[in-house]
Amino acid sequence: NAGVMQNPRHLVRRRGQEARLRCSPMKGHSHVYWYRQLPEEGLKFMVYLQKENIIDESGMPKERFSAEFPKEGPSILRIQQVVRGDSAAYFCASSRPLSEQYFGPGTRLTVT
Amino acid sequence: KQEVTQIPAALSVPEGENLVLNCSFTDSAIYNLQWFRQDPGKGLTSLLLIQSSQREQTSGRLNASLDKSSGRSTLYIAASQPGDSATYLCAVSQGGSEKLVFGKGTKLTVNP
Numbered sequence: 001n002a003g004v005m006q007n008p009r010h011l012v013r014r015r016g017q018e019a020r021l022r023c024s025p026m027k028g029h030s031h032v033y034w035y036r037q038l039p040e041e042g043l044k045f046m047v048y049l050q051k052e053n054i055i056d057e058s059g060m061p062k063e064r065f066s067a068e069f070p071k072e073g074p075s076i077l078r079i080q081q082v083v084r085g086d087s088a089a090y091f092c093a094s095s096r097p098l099s100e101q102y103f104g105p106g107t108r109l110t111v112t
Numbered sequence: 113k114q115e116v117t118q119i120p121a122a123l124s125v126p127e128g129e130n131l132v133l134n135c136s137f138t139d140s141a142i143y144n145l146q147w148f149r150q151d152p153g154k155g156l157t158s159l160l161l162i163q164s165s166q167r168e169q170t171s172g173r174l175n176a177s178l179d180k181s182s183g184r185s186t187l188y189i190a191a192s193q194p195g196d197s198a199t200y201l202c203a204v205s206q207g208g209s210e211k212l213v214f215g216k217g218t219k220l221t222v223n224p
Binding site for chain 1: 157217
């Protein structure tokens with residue numbers, strides 16, 4: 001049973017470009033969460049999704065960031081017009097309802 | 113607003129020692145508490161999950177306790193080994209929301 005998969009593992013973007021981060025949850029998991037870990041800071045919640053629905057996006061920046069979890073395919077975290085402050089590790093987690101969250105290996109985004 | 117604090121921020125011990133990591137949270141209305149391990153540049157590995165109705169959980173050399181009324185949890189590691197060196201993170205989820213609120217972690221070094 002494969003764990004949570006994220007790709008790419010490393011992503012380099014120039015300022016102003018778009019970044020797309022993908023997350024495939026564990027088999028049987030219907031809930032997906034995105035967290036961000038800035039250098040020297042703890043993990044911060046960004047968004048919680050179920051299939052085709054955003055349940056809680058209280059941690060998402062209001063501009064440039066969006067997330068989706070379509071009926072088919074992985075969840076996508078999209079960052080438009082990236083800036084240097086977006087450089088961070090982005091982690092995806094998945095779970096069954098009200099259960100333990102399992103984390104992926106993360107995508108390390110570097111904005112140059 | 114829930115806040116999670118972990119003390120100490122860093123800990124260095126000789127191999128074989130038993131040790132305790134501390135986690136405190138400000139809002140006792142939690143649904144569950146998870147302890148994770150994070151190795152440098154890697155994702156999070158779930159160690160133990162304690163539901164709010166439980167007092168402790170054990171896995172191998174690890175034992176986690178939860179005192180919800182006082183807003184505290186401890187992670188006890190018995191007979192520490194160099195392979196236990198990592199950052200240990202505590203996270204809580206609130207009733208009604210499945211997002212996790214993380215502490216900043218305790219960086220553990222076990223010296224051979």
